[in-house]
Amino acid sequence: MRFGKTLKNSIYSPWSGKYIDYHKLKVLLREHDVTGDGSDSDTQWTEQDEEAFVQELINVQVDKVNAFQVETSQQLRERTSACETKLRPLAPSDENEVPTIVDENERKTIASEVLQELDGITKEVSELEKYSRINFTGFLKAAKKHDRKRGARYRVKPLLQVRLSQLPFNSEDYSPLVRRLSVMYSFVREISSQGVVEPKDVEAPRFGQDSYSSLKFWVHSDNILEVKTYILRRLPVLIYNPGTSKELETLPDDPTITSLYFDTPQFDLYTQKVARAPEASSLRIRWTGNLKDKPAIFLEKKVVTDDDRSKEVKVQLKQKHVKEFLDGEYRFDKKLHRMTDMGNGESEQAESLKRDVDELQSFIKEHQVQPMLRANYTRTAFQIPGDDRIRISLDTNLALIREDSLDEERPCRDANEWHRTDIDNVGMEYPFSTVRTGEIARFPYGLLEIKLRGESAHKAEWVNDLMVSHLVKEAPRFSKFVHGVAQLFEDYVNSFPFWLGEMENDIRRDPETAFQQERERIAKRAEDDMAVGSFLGNRASPSVKPLVGSPISRLPDVESSTRPRPSPQAAPSSRPSALEGVSHEVPESSEQEDRPVTLSRLAALFPTFSFSRASRVQQASVALPPGVREPGTWIKDSGPVKVESKVWLANQRTFIKWLHVSILLSSLSLGLYNAAGKTNDIARALAIVYTCFAIFSAAWGWYMYEKRSRLIRQRSGRDLDNTFGPIVVCIGLAVALVLNFAFKYSSTLEKLRQEQPSHTDMPTLVNQGGHAL
Numbered sequence: 001m002r003f004g005k006t007l008k009n010s011i012y013s014p015w016s017g018k019y020i021d022y023h024k025l026k027v028l029l030r031e032h033d034v035t036g037d038g039s040d041s042d043t044q045w046t047e048q049d050e051e052a053f054v055q056e057l058i059n060v061q062v063d064k065v066n067a068f069q070v071e072t073s074q075q076l077r078e079r080t081s082a083c084e085t086k087l088r089p090l091a092p093s094d095e096n097e098v099p100t101i102v103d104e105n106e107r108k109t110i111a112s113e114v115l116q117e118l119d120g121i122t123k124e125v126s127e128l129e130k131y132s133r134i135n136f137t138g139f140l141k142a143a144k145k146h147d148r149k150r151g152a153r154y155r156v157k158p159l160l161q162v163r164l165s166q167l168p169f170n171s172e173d174y175s176p177l178v179r180r181l182s183v184m185y186s187f188v189r190e191i192s193s194q195g196v197v198e199p200k201d202v203e204a205p206r207f208g209q210d211s212y213s214s215l216k217f218w219v220h221s222d223n224i225l226e227v228k229t230y231i232l233r234r235l236p237v238l239i240y241n242p243g244t245s246k247e248l249e250t251l252p253d254d255p256t257i258t259s260l261y262f263d264t265p266q267f268d269l270y271t272q273k274v275a276r277a278p279e280a281s282s283l284r285i286r287w288t289g290n291l292k293d294k295p296a297i298f299l300e301k302k303v304v305t306d307d308d309r310s311k312e313v314k315v316q317l318k319q320k321h322v323k324e325f326l327d328g329e330y331r332f333d334k335k336l337h338r339m340t341d342m343g344n345g346e347s348e349q350a351e352s353l354k355r356d357v358d359e360l361q362s363f364i365k366e367h368q369v370q371p372m373l374r375a376n377y378t379r380t381a382f383q384i385p386g387d388d389r390i391r392i393s394l395d396t397n398l399a400l401i402r403e404d405s406l407d408e409e410r411p412c413r414d415a416n417e418w419h420r421t422d423i424d425n426v427g428m429e430y431p432f433s434t435v436r437t438g439e440i441a442r443f444p445y446g447l448l449e450i451k452l453r454g455e456s457a458h459k460a461e462w463v464n465d466l467m468v469s470h471l472v473k474e475a476p477r478f479s480k481f482v483h484g485v486a487q488l489f490e491d492y493v494n495s496f497p498f499w500l501g502e503m504e505n506d507i508r509r510d511p512e513t514a515f516q517q518e519r520e521r522i523a524k525r526a527e528d529d530m531a532v533g534s535f536l537g538n539r540a541s542p543s544v545k546p547l548v549g550s551p552i553s554r555l556p557d558v559e560s561s562t563r564p565r566p567s568p569q570a571a572p573s574s575r576p577s578a579l580e581g582v583s584h585e586v587p588e589s590s591e592q593e594d595r596p597v598t599l600s601r602l603a604a605l606f607p608t609f610s611f612s613r614a615s616r617v618q619q620a621s622v623a624l625p626p627g628v629r630e631p632g633t634w635i636k637d638s639g640p641v642k643v644e645s646k647v648w649l650a651n652q653r654t655f656i657k658w659l660h661v662s663i664l665l666s667s668l669s670l671g672l673y674n675a676a677g678k679t680n681d682i683a684r685a686l687a688i689v690y691t692c693f694a695i696f697s698a699a700w701g702w703y704m705y706e707k708r709s710r711l712i713r714q715r716s717g718r719d720l721d722n723t724f725g726p727i728v729v730c731i732g733l734a735v736a737l738v739l740n741f742a743f744k745y746s747s748t749l750e751k752l753r754q755e756q757p758s759h760t761d762m763p764t765l766v767n768q769g770g771h772a773l
Helices: 003-010 013-018 022-028 047-090 104-150 157-165 175-193 221-232 268-274 319-326 333-342 346-367 461-467 480-488 498-502 511-536 585-605 613-619 645-676 681-713 724-755
Strands: 213-219 256-263 280-288 297-304 310-317 370-384 387-402 440-442 446-452 472-474
Touching: 003 022, 003 104, 013 047, 013 104, 022 047, 022 104, 047 104, 047 157, 047 175, 104 157, 104 175, 104 498, 157 498, 213 221, 221 370, 221 387, 221 446, 221 461, 256 268, 256 480, 268 280, 268 480, 280 346, 297 319, 297 346, 310 319, 310 346, 319 346, 333 346, 370 480, 387 480, 440 480, 446 461, 461 472, 480 498, 645 681, 681 724
Parallel strands: none
Antiparallel strands: 213 446, 213 472, 256 280, 256 370, 280 297, 297 310, 370 387, 387 440, 387 446
């Protein structure tokens, strides 16, 4: 279906005049299927035509859609707040456990009115999300038409993507609004049914549901190594197939994973996944390493339900049986027969395997799916063996390759094969340089996925610090399959994911900016939770958690983040409740809190004095748990000393610089002393002062050289810098130069006074009469 028809069928009638005017853009582009006379092929495209199209697309249409989206979103929030105001008298307050309105008929009447309003708000929220997506797709389609037809001199798509990334209509997160609506729905239904059903917290995991939380992020190539080292301090790298003990002497490389995604020629599965349709399914074949090495091959089907549950069906196949299984000819008959005959509980597994096989083959036959896209990437996994509470994977070198045979004249894959033999038979690896242009899209960033299970994993501070840091950019609902289809099959689909607008932007952020943005997001989340807190009863909302740490929290100019987080024992005393009144402990706690702020600011200016990092570590008293004693030798101090040559050379280079300063001062003092003469005592004294500074510079350079060499050999964690010597030399030279100028200026004035003649020695002037004048 052409996009013009798709747009026409997707229009929500109350907003009919607020959509992108796709027909007008095609007229400005002078498409022959719009004008109907075919005159566009011979008409010259001028600068005025280019300006008119760009002005209409970038400014007029984008601004119109963005303004309507912002206005409608604000109206929906105001309507939601109005519903909360109406329901607040029906809920018990903090001061009074009895609601303001207790009459049952009046309560039901208000609840019924609010329920109708909530239905309208929910419908418009859904329509607004569809409105944003269809217009976002329309803008990209129009820009692509221009670049293909009129893009000989100018390309509009990069400019459009930058413009779209600056507007909120394609990145609006409706989750907080939906959560507020969900809480009010539960409260209204409880009143309408007159039940005693406890309002269910939407954040709490349900019984029988997998409580894993999956979070996805983009990582810039400049930050990949820093992210890896940050995770390695807490989690080890997971080795998939370690093999024998001899193979462990050389660590294996990170595995390369290949996934083949299936879809229909009309990309029905892609459309369902982008629109987040209920029961959206996906099907893929996955293996690790090169296919010619005959690895284990898995066929996986995943279904996402309405309540965000996921059901996965998976079978393992041999390479020779993949084609037969996809055609419905291979059904594990021998394996099923062998498992049934063995008994000992194998019959139940056989029934489960048979159900999985029937479900997979019926799905393939019903939807007529075929391999469409290949995703090849290198995965680094982090996990403590035997502990799956925190699992992290980092995918790099992601290449998305067409695997279809839609074009019968130039098919990417042989229609009789289930995979591309031109890639797998030769063991082609990243960057797949021999693949034709237009058949491959290389993702510019790394993909970080964090899976958390259990309350302790969700409260891990170092994980939260990583997720809110400047090193990563949140990419919710990102999918390799969706991104690959949107990039390589854009002529076949009429809906694009929102994250395409971010591809032209630099995702790197300043650490302080990232931290401030996270604080603003948490504050906004707290406001939303406060609005619906009364409908949840007296329970505190678990979704609002204080931001306890961040890489930026060590900066001295962020007032609230410079204060160290109090220990659990000190927390009650440092934060007294309002009911306890003002006690004498409050000034002490506030004084203790203000002290680290001052020290941190001073430490930023003088990092080597008594409040430096090494001094703070030495002064801190740590109470060890029972049965734990301080080790006599640290692990870092064991074994032979291995220091890189550049460390020694840097220390020697600093010592040579100090010798250079000493020689310059010595030369200055010697020249000044010889030129002064026997009568110039000031110059001779200053020459002696400069000589003292020269001796001090040489002695200080030798002292610091020996000290740093000793610290390097001892593997000490103390600071290697020291600002005392440079400060003494700089201040001393400045004082000497000022005194030199003052003494010279004073002596010059004294000399001028001595050379000036007195009044008694002046000659007397007489006139012609002999009288003195």
